[in-house]
Amino acid sequence: MGLYTARPVKAAVSSRKASSAAQEYVTKAGLPPYTPVARILEGGENEVFEDFFD
Numbered sequence: 001m002g003l004y005t006a007r008p009v010k011a012a013v014s015s016r017k018a019s020s021a022a023q024e025y026v027t028k029a030g031l032p033p034y035t036p037v038a039r040i041l042e043g044g045e046n047e048v049f050e051d052f053f054d
Contacts (some may be wrong), residue, residue, distance in 0.1 A: 022039075
């Protein structure tokens with residue numbers, strides 16, 4: 001699972017919001033709490049990530 005930040009924002013605020021949003025999603029989706037989450041900043045995407053949106 002990945003969390004994508006569409007525009008640059010202050011790192012500390014963005015990180016907290018990203019973590020909270022990811023945890024909320026995991027809970028609502030009924031996934032186990034140990035589901036790995038990765039934060040991907042704009043410009044840091046690779047082909048594998050972009051292929052998910054094609």
